[in-house]
Amino acid sequence: xxSIVTMRAGIFPAQTTWTRxxxxxxxKLLTWxxxxxxxxxxxxxxxxxxxxxNLTWEAALQEAQRPFWESDGHFDSEGIYARxxxxxxxx
Numbered sequence: 001x002x003s004i005v006t007m008r009a010g011i012f013p014a015q016t017t018w019t020r021x022x023x024x025x026x027x028k029l030l031t032w033x034x035x036x037x038x039x040x041x042x043x044x045x046x047x048x049x050x051x052x053x054n055l056t057w058e059a060a061l062q063e064a065q066r067p068f069w070e071s072d073g074h075f076d077s078e079g080i081y082a083r084x085x086x087x088x089x090x091x
Contacts, residue, residue, distance in 0.1 A: 036068040 042060040045053075050060055 039064045
């Protein structure tokens with residue numbers, strides 16, 4: 001029984017890299033999907049709703065025309081992690 005456990009434990013380090021890669025890939029795809037949907041929704045807002053979020057029609061149109069892969073880092077998971085890592089280190 002212990003030999004089975006030992007064999008399986010040796011597999012995990014190789015899977016960890018692929019698991020992390022998979023998580024990063026899925027997160028990036030979800031981020032792109034979110035950007036695509038929200039940029040399309042900007043075109044459906046009324047003038048009053050655009051005014052509420054402090055946007056002009058031209059600014060909303062310009063943002064909606066950007067490709068989904070262009071991001072300024074606000075919704076990127078990498079940007080979130082980068083901001084977390086720059087904070088004070090707790091001991």
